[in-house]
Amino acid sequence: MKEALDHLVEKLDGLAPTAALVLGSGLGGLVDQVEDARRISYAELRGFPRSGVSGHAGEVVAGHFAGTPVLMLSGRAHYYEHGNAAAMRPALEVLAGIGISHLILTNAAGSVDPEMGPGSVMLIT
Known part of the structure; x- marks a missing residue:
């Protein structure tokens, strides 16, 4: 873990965020709105997972x-992988x-509730 931590700190080049988001399916485009973006492939960070799911780029932004x-x-x-x-x-x-x-986890989920159409925000507890 120390190797990945040290490498990430180096790549962040002084940036010290206290909040992180784990982007679920359909939200990968959000990284394009990050200004002064530093991109680090998971492959550079020992212990970071490899995802085979479409739309999961496998990078820290x-x-x-x-x-x-x-x-x-x-x-x-994903567990099923x-x-x-x-x-x-x-x-x-x-x-x-x-x-x-502060960590925000996001995902794509469905609902059988007709009041919760596509694009609805839900809290999973």
């Missing part, structure tokens, strides 16, 4: 989003190690 320093994980490992529920743990531990204190 850090910079400013709406004026706020932020880090985005574009892509994540590897059978490992802890596949994202090393990546999340690295985020904690660089000072991320």
